[in-house]
Amino acid sequence: MKAGRLKQYLVLSPPLAWTILFMFVPYTVLLIYSFWQTQFPLFVPDFQFGNYRQILTDPQYARVLLRTIKIAGLVSAFSLLLAYPYAYFLVFKVRRSGVRLALYMAVVAPLWVSYLLRAYTWKTILGTEGLLNSFLVSTGILSEPSALFLYNQAAMIVTLTYVFIPFMVMPIYAALEKIPTSMIEASADLGESAFATFLKITLPLSIPGIVAGFTMTFCLAFGDFIAPILVGGPDGLMIANVIASQFGAALNWPLGSALALVMLVIVLGIISASDRFERFGKARLG
Amino acid sequence: MAEIVKLDRISKHFGPIIGVDDISLSVAEGEFVTLLGPSGCGKSTLLRIIGGFDEPTQGAVMIGGRDVTDLPPSRRPVNMVFQDYALFPHMSVGKNVGYGLRVGGLARAEVAQKARDALDLVGLPEKFDAAPHELSGGQRQRVALARAIVRRPQVLLLDEPLSALDANLRLAMQVELKHLHQKVGLTFIMVTHDQNEALAMSDRIVVMREGRIVQEGTPEALYDAPDSPYVAGFIGTTNLFDAKVGADQTVKAFGQSLTLADGIAAPGRAMTFGFRPEKAVLLPASANAGNTLRGRVADLLYQGNSARIIVDLGGGQVAVDMQISGARRGSGVPEVGDEVQVQVAPDRIMALEATKQP
Numbered sequence: 001m002k003a004g005r006l007k008q009y010l011v012l013s014p015p016l017a018w019t020i021l022f023m024f025v026p027y028t029v030l031l032i033y034s035f036w037q038t039q040f041p042l043f044v045p046d047f048q049f050g051n052y053r054q055i056l057t058d059p060q061y062a063r064v065l066l067r068t069i070k071i072a073g074l075v076s077a078f079s080l081l082l083a084y085p086y087a088y089f090l091v092f093k094v095r096r097s098g099v100r101l102a103l104y105m106a107v108v109a110p111l112w113v114s115y116l117l118r119a120y121t122w123k124t125i126l127g128t129e130g131l132l133n134s135f136l137v138s139t140g141i142l143s144e145p146s147a148l149f150l151y152n153q154a155a156m157i158v159t160l161t162y163v164f165i166p167f168m169v170m171p172i173y174a175a176l177e178k179i180p181t182s183m184i185e186a187s188a189d190l191g192e193s194a195f196a197t198f199l200k201i202t203l204p205l206s207i208p209g210i211v212a213g214f215t216m217t218f219c220l221a222f223g224d225f226i227a228p229i230l231v232g233g234p235d236g237l238m239i240a241n242v243i244a245s246q247f248g249a250a251l252n253w254p255l256g257s258a259l260a261l262v263m264l265v266i267v268l269g270i271i272s273a274s275d276r277f278e279r280f281g282k283a284r285l286g
Numbered sequence: 287m288a289e290i291v292k293l294d295r296i297s298k299h300f301g302p303i304i305g306v307d308d309i310s311l312s313v314a315e316g317e318f319v320t321l322l323g324p325s326g327c328g329k330s331t332l333l334r335i336i337g338g339f340d341e342p343t344q345g346a347v348m349i350g351g352r353d354v355t356d357l358p359p360s361r362r363p364v365n366m367v368f369q370d371y372a373l374f375p376h377m378s379v380g381k382n383v384g385y386g387l388r389v390g391g392l393a394r395a396e397v398a399q400k401a402r403d404a405l406d407l408v409g410l411p412e413k414f415d416a417a418p419h420e421l422s423g424g425q426r427q428r429v430a431l432a433r434a435i436v437r438r439p440q441v442l443l444l445d446e447p448l449s450a451l452d453a454n455l456r457l458a459m460q461v462e463l464k465h466l467h468q469k470v471g472l473t474f475i476m477v478t479h480d481q482n483e484a485l486a487m488s489d490r491i492v493v494m495r496e497g498r499i500v501q502e503g504t505p506e507a508l509y510d511a512p513d514s515p516y517v518a519g520f521i522g523t524t525n526l527f528d529a530k531v532g533a534d535q536t537v538k539a540f541g542q543s544l545t546l547a548d549g550i551a552a553p554g555r556a557m558t559f560g561f562r563p564e565k566a567v568l569l570p571a572s573a574n575a576g577n578t579l580r581g582r583v584a585d586l587l588y589q590g591n592s593a594r595i596i597v598d599l600g601g602g603q604v605a606v607d608m609q610i611s612g613a614r615r616g617s618g619v620p621e622v623g624d625e626v627q628v629q630v631a632p633d634r635i636m637a638l639e640a641t642k643q644p
Contacts, residue, residue, distance in 0.1 A: 186372035188359040190386030204376045
């Protein structure tokens with residue numbers, strides 16, 4: 001009995017130590033810092049809500065937060081619009097399993113390539129010397145390269161959609177693959193057209209995958225700070241950039257900590273809502 | 287009776303593999319036809335071709351006198367009960383059963399009423415609002431049935447409908463399916479690999495093998511007069527032996543001699559013969575009787591009301607069934623090692639098919 005206990009602790013202790021050291025301790029430090037005061041260039045220990053008050057009252061933070069939510073939302077929406085038809089095509093239209101695997105890997109494989117590199121690629125595509133411009137100029141659509149494609153929110157959305165779309169494809173693919181063929185055949189057997197079958201059977205049964213994919217892409221895009229730096233313009237700052245600057249140039253760790261915790265709460269809220277939805281769905285689907 | 291389904295020279299190839307090989311079949315209105323065979327014999331493919339889920343490579347499917355070969359499942363007057371039931375998990379039982387009715391443009395109240403009637407018919411009126419995952423296997427099976435019959439299809443297709451149920455439930459559902467067939471008067475075409483199921487329920491059994499029909503007929507005809515060792519072995523158990531018919535209607539069986547009934551095989555022909563375990567009689571070694579094979583009990587499988595006795599005849603083993611009416615002791619059941627005689631009346635021996643001459 002005692003030896004068994006000991007073994008349990010031994011097995012559990014590395015992940016436990018990891019969690020405490022790299023999750024619990026840093027977040028606690030952040031939480032403590034978020035109540036401190038800044039007396040430039042020093043941080044003074046304190047317990048006051050001035051940093052949170054500043055976040056709520058200063059409209060520039062609300063603006064960045066809303067912009068971040070908007071961009072993350074658009075990235076998730078575009079990912080969904082692209083990923084769903086693709087996953088549907090893979091699961092239901094590609095008959096040969098080898099081809100299906102190859103097409104699936106074509107989406108997933110870029111995850112093995114450095115994120116930075118993938119984001120940077122879009123700089124070379126959208127830039128004035130980039131692929132898009134040389135194509136448009138060489139075909140005569142544009143007389144000279146345009147600077148319009150890069151350094152704005154659209155470029156960020158394109159880049160982030162490209163970078164995070166595998167996280168949308170994977171859960172949707174898994175959800176669609178789980179739907180038994182007989183269910184779709186049963187709907188056809190009972191007189192429904194292919195389109196009605198999609199709306200009444202396939203789509204509802206794949207919602208758990210959509211929710212999981214949306215949650216992942218949204219949270220990943222929400223916390224991103226590379227795309228704004230690489231392809232975003234002056235109006236493209238996201239919340240993570242603001243937090244980074246508080247810990248860097250602005251040298252206001254207490255405010256940065258408070259912002260980080262606000263962001264954490266938002267992300268946790270989204271994840272727990274999605275989790276609750278999934279559990280509700282599971283209970284219903286059995 | 288009017289012909290409702292007609293399959294005209296149907297073939298189905300999957301690449302180089304032939305799933306269904308030139309099958310023609312006619313099913314009469316109200317008939318309960320079973321396609322029977324081992325897995326891979328093409329029976330499910332044939333059913334799916336009737337339902338419209340697989341397209342035949344060649345041939346035509348007629349339902350109710352209409353050529354439906356090119357119609358999708360949604361436009362065929364047939365409904366299918368799927369092996370896994372395929373109930374929609376995100377809909378209540380009532381919604382599942384009514385699913386096919388909304389297509390027809392019926393009013394909501396009318397759909398609900400018809401769904402309730404169908405659930406009544408399968409004995410589940412109280413489950414209208416339940417979710418499929420709250421039901422037992424047998425109940426799901428009934429819901430799948432209700433959903434398929436509620437549209438009053440001209441033909442009901444059943445793909446191994448009872449295979450997912452446990453043994454006791456399967457027996458009960460056999461009875462229910464048969465009653466349902468009589469009650470609704472629809473044409474049933476069922477696929478199964480279970481010979482007992484086929485024997486118990488069907489008006490007609492179509493035995494298939496490697497994409498072809500090997501024999502079709504009533505359960506009685508197939509059981510009593512199989513025309514090949516394959517059918518004899520697939521439907522029930524048969525003791526088979528190859529022999530050349532002697533001049534006096536005798537054959538060598540397992541190294542011993544048996545007399546055949548007159549006229550079942552011409553003298554001089556080499557054929558496969560067989561007899562059923564329950565149609566042979568086990569006698570003590572001392573009994574004085576004709577047409578017997580002598581041997582020793584090699585094994586005994588006790589089954590409660592009967593026992594299957596494996597007798598070693600020297601030239602092979604045969605199975606003989608013996609009814610046990612009273613207690614096992616003293617009811618004449620031999621022990622392993624006992625000397626016995628197996629009596630096979632001449633009219634119990636079936637001539638199955640000519641063996642290939644060497």
